[in-house]
Amino acid sequence: MCGIVGYIGDQPAADIILDALKRLEYRGYDSSGIATLEGKKIHLTRAVGKLAQLDTALKNTPQAGNIGIGHTRWATHGGVTEANAHPHLAADEVAIVHNGIIENYAELKAELLAKGHEFSSQTDSEVLAHLFLDIVRQGYKGAQAMQQVLARIKGAFALAVLLRDSPDTLFVARNASPLAIGIEDGLVCVASDAMAMAHLTRNVIYLKDGDYAALSLDELQIFDRDNQLANREIIRTSASPALIDKGGYRHFMEKEIHEQPDAIAHTIAAMTDAKGVLKTGLSDADLGDIRHLVILAAGTSHYAGQVGRYWLEGLAGIPVSVETASEYRYRAPAHLAGGAVVAISQSGESLDTLMALRHAKEMGLKTIAIVNVPESSIAREADIILPTRAGPEIGVASTKAFTAQLTVLFALAVDFGRAKARLSADEAAGLQQKLLSVPSAVGAAIDCFEAIRPIAQSLKKTPSCLFLGRGRLYPLALEAALKLKELSYIHAEGFAAGEMKHGPIALIEEDLPVICLLDGDDLSAKTISNLKEAEARGATIILIATASSAKLVDFDSFRVVIEDCDPLLAPLILAIPAQILAYQTAVEKGTDVDQPRNLAKSVTVE
Ligand code: AGP
Numbered sequence: 001m002c003g004i005v006g007y008i009g010d011q012p013a014a015d016i017i018l019d020a021l022k023r024l025e026y027r028g029y030d031s032s033g034i035a036t037l038e039g040k041k042i043h044l045t046r047a048v049g050k051l052a053q054l055d056t057a058l059k060n061t062p063q064a065g066n067i068g069i070g071h072t073r074w075a076t077h078g079g080v081t082e083a084n085a086h087p088h089l090a091a092d093e094v095a096i097v098h099n100g101i102i103e104n105y106a107e108l109k110a111e112l113l114a115k116g117h118e119f120s121s122q123t124d125s126e127v128l129a130h131l132f133l134d135i136v137r138q139g140y141k142g143a144q145a146m147q148q149v150l151a152r153i154k155g156a157f158a159l160a161v162l163l164r165d166s167p168d169t170l171f172v173a174r175n176a177s178p179l180a181i182g183i184e185d186g187l188v189c190v191a192s193d194a195m196a197m198a199h200l201t202r203n204v205i206y207l208k209d210g211d212y213a214a215l216s217l218d219e220l221q222i223f224d225r226d227n228q229l230a231n232r233e234i235i236r237t238s239a240s241p242a243l244i245d246k247g248g249y250r251h252f253m254e255k256e257i258h259e260q261p262d263a264i265a266h267t268i269a270a271m272t273d274a275k276g277v278l279k280t281g282l283s284d285a286d287l288g289d290i291r292h293l294v295i296l297a298a299g300t301s302h303y304a305g306q307v308g309r310y311w312l313e314g315l316a317g318i319p320v321s322v323e324t325a326s327e328y329r330y331r332a333p334a335h336l337a338g339g340a341v342v343a344i345s346q347s348g349e350s351l352d353t354l355m356a357l358r359h360a361k362e363m364g365l366k367t368i369a370i371v372n373v374p375e376s377s378i379a380r381e382a383d384i385i386l387p388t389r390a391g392p393e394i395g396v397a398s399t400k401a402f403t404a405q406l407t408v409l410f411a412l413a414v415d416f417g418r419a420k421a422r423l424s425a426d427e428a429a430g431l432q433q434k435l436l437s438v439p440s441a442v443g444a445a446i447d448c449f450e451a452i453r454p455i456a457q458s459l460k461k462t463p464s465c466l467f468l469g470r471g472r473l474y475p476l477a478l479e480a481a482l483k484l485k486e487l488s489y490i491h492a493e494g495f496a497a498g499e500m501k502h503g504p505i506a507l508i509e510e511d512l513p514v515i516c517l518l519d520g521d522d523l524s525a526k527t528i529s530n531l532k533e534a535e536a537r538g539a540t541i542i543l544i545a546t547a548s549s550a551k552l553v554d555f556d557s558f559r560v561v562i563e564d565c566d567p568l569l570a571p572l573i574l575a576i577p578a579q580i581l582a583y584q585t586a587v588e589k590g591t592d593v594d595q596p597r598n599l600a601k602s603v604t605v606e
Contacts, residue, residue: 002086002099002604003029003072004179005196006160006170008217009187012036013068014045014058016200020189021070022051023196025595029072031085034058035095036065037162042095046085067170069160071097074600078122088126090117090133093164098125099192100157100177101605108152128153132161143214146171147227150212156351156605160190166214173212177604178349178377181205181215183234188215193602194237194375195392204237206375237375239392251593253395253487257579258446261439263400264572266389267407268435278432280386280408280415282368287419290366291338292319296328296356298603300398300482301344301405306475307571308342308409315423315431316416325356326606333363340366342412346393346401347602348376355606357381370408372401386412395594396601397487399579402479403442406572410435431568438572445562445576449584452577455542455558456584458513459484464491465513466534470498470527473517476571476578480515480544483582486596488589497530510538517578518545518553519570528552544577546570 003024007013013036021032032054033046043063047053051072071086078084086097102108105124108131113119117130128149135148142163156176163171172179172190182189184201191197194204207213210225211232224230249255273279282290293312295305302324309320323333325343329352341360345353348371357378361367369382372390379385388404414431417423423431459465465484469477478494485492495504497516508514514534518524532555535541541557543550546564560577586593 002074002192003196004097004099004158004160004190004192005070006068006097006172006190007187008067008168008170008215009189011066011187012064013066014063017068017070018051018055018058020191020196020200021072023199024072024191024193025051029074030080031073031082032071033085033087034063034068034070035087035089035162036063036068037095037164037167038063038065039167040164042089042092042162042164044087044089044095046082046087048080048082048085067162067167069095069097069162069170084121084123086125088121088123088129090126090129093136094129094132095162096125096129096132097160098128098157099604100175101155102128102153102157103155104153128159132163136163136165142166142169142171143212143221143223146173146212146214147223158192168216170215171212172207172215174207175209176351176354176377179207181207181213181220183220186217188217188220190215194239198237198239202237202240203234204375205232205234206380207232235375251395253397253399253583253593256393256395256400257576257583259391260400260403260446260576261443263388263390263404264407264442265439267404268411270387270389271408271411278411278414278428278435280411282384282412282415284419286340286366286384287416289338290318290340290416292336293321294333294335294339294341294360294365295320295322295344296325296341296353296360297322297344298325298350298352300402300479301346301353303475303479303482304402304405304409305342305344306478307406307472308413310472311410311413312416315413316420317422318416318420323356325350326352329356329359335363335365340368342368342370343378343382344370344405345376345378346372346388346398346405348373348378349602349604350378351604351606354378354381370405372404394601396596396599397483397582403572403575406575407435407438410569410572434566434569438569441563441565441573442576445573446580448560448562448577449580452560452580452584455560456581456588458540458558459490459581459585460488460588462490462513464493465515466504466507467492467494467515467517468497468500468527468530469494469517470496470523471521472567472571473519473574476517476574479575480517480578480582483579484585486599487582487586487593488591489597490585497527500530500533505533505537508534508537508539512539513542514539515542515544515581517574518543518549519567519574520546520549520564521567521570524549524552544574544581
């Protein structure tokens with residue numbers, strides 16, 4: 001996703017902005033640029049590719065000025081070219097960087113073309129620059145110009161703007177796309193993510209939707225959507241530069257796989273009350289009043305929700321539907337009274353999930369957020385926050401956040417089970433004990449890190465493969481397929497094992513890899529017979545299985561075997577070899593493990 005940075009201070013802006021952009025690299029991008037304002041002169045440098053290209057260009061043509069804006073672009077409108085890279089200029093009077101999508105850019109562009117404006121890119125963002133120019137030329141200045149622009153545009157956006165005639169002021173605005181303001185002696189900065197400026201300041205203001213601001217070293221003016229001056233709270237962010245470090249691992253993803261025992265343990269600890277009882281933080285009143293749950297999420301978080309449904313229905317008897325956020329927000333869902341939504345999001349900024357949460361809120365449902373970033377938009381808009389304590393997850397492919405989400409969902413099921421009198425206090429305590437055994441079981445599962453390499457080597461040339469699972473392991477098969485496809489670019493598809501004979505078995509051909517998750521539960525025998533049908537037709541079988549379930553398979557197969565565990569918690573533990581298989585395959589294929597092509601860590605566009 002695009003990353004925005006802005007700076008005004010007592011130091012030259014370009015290098016500070018470049019360094020901040022580097023701390024946003026994990027968001028995924030394909031080009032970048034920086035504009036600075038020196039007196040009445042706007043300097044601009046842009047480059048396609050990684051930030052190293054921009055760095056080289058800046059070294060070749062240094063640009064002065066203590067105020068500037070920078071951008072890493074994840075292409076939405078227009079190809080990956082220097083002309084489409086941000087910042088966009090209009091007549092050397094306006095420079096702008098933008099994250100999001102301006103939905104009515106085409107009509108605005110037509111209007112501006114008719115007025116004689118000329119464009120050099122295919123982007124919606126350049127239209128914004130010319131709209132600013134047009135409004136400034138009508139005599140509007142500074143924040144009033146921003147107000148006029150915001151009155152004309154529709155869509156999700158975070159903006160930072162330089163105006164030639166306001167050389168000491170940074171103008172910013174946000175609607176649905178995140179933007180944080182950082183404040184320290186001698187500087188004011190802005191960034192899409194507080195992490196990008198944590199080395200400059202931890203004092204952060206998060207703008208609300210519709211806010212815009214004029215920021216100078218002497219004054220911060222923040223206006224709300226009604227154009228009234230607004231007071232926004234300054235918070236001390238938990239983001240810190242030390243957290244963005246590989247710690248000796250080759251990739252952030254490798255580090256984050258290894259951090260999972262701690263991430264799960266910290267998440268459990270944060271949900272354990274003074275008496276040592278596992279409590280998610282929902283009040284007894286809420287637990288009693290809520291009669292059904294709607295889980296809203298995307299991608300990996302959606303698969304976590306699908307696993308959570310098995311626990312919530314099985315342990316608490318609470319009806320659960322799991323919705324794809326991007327679909328839910330445009331449906332007219334029918335809900336019984338007493339419903340609550342659970343929005344699951346690592347970043348807390350996925351626009352699909354944020355908008356689905358708002359849709360549910362408009363329908364009167366209570367909103368619960370399971371997020372890894374407590375200051376995120378989804379967290380700020382939900383009624384109740386259930387934080388995962390995985391720490392910042394930098395690798396685009398989610399790992400520790402996923403198992404931390406599962407941890408919260410399991411605890412939520414126990415909480416509801418106790419509140420709905422489906423679980424006695426002893427039964428709940430027993431389940432808590434099982435959960436407490438997970439960090440060490442996950443640590444043991446990580447030991448397969450090297451043993452998986454030969455299987456990854458066998459996979460790297462395959463054009464496609466299937467993942468199978470049943471029951472709680474069916475959503476894990478979907479997640480394992482997503483991991484492999486997003487990291488290694490191999491087409492991978494997950495199926496409910498029982499579904500194979502209803503069509504997908506037609507895909508089976510000689511040497512097609514079929515990867516099957518087994519945990520020794522009472523469905524394993526059925527899964528193995530589904531697997532046998534694939535093996536009989538020439539598939540190459542790969543097991544990701546607990547020791548006892550692997551013994552039930554009497555035909556040839558590659559095997560990743562982990563210690564036996566309670567099948568109830570198997571998704572938390574079998575997730576580890578599935579993640580490692582995807583990671584090792586990507587390493588074998590030489591793909592960009594932490595920033596796979598076309599992907600972003602936080603998808604803040606539709
Ligand atoms: C996960 O590996 C993917 N990067 C992606 O599917 C991700 O889970 C999805 O975009 C949702 O992100 P969120 O959890 O931050 O909302």
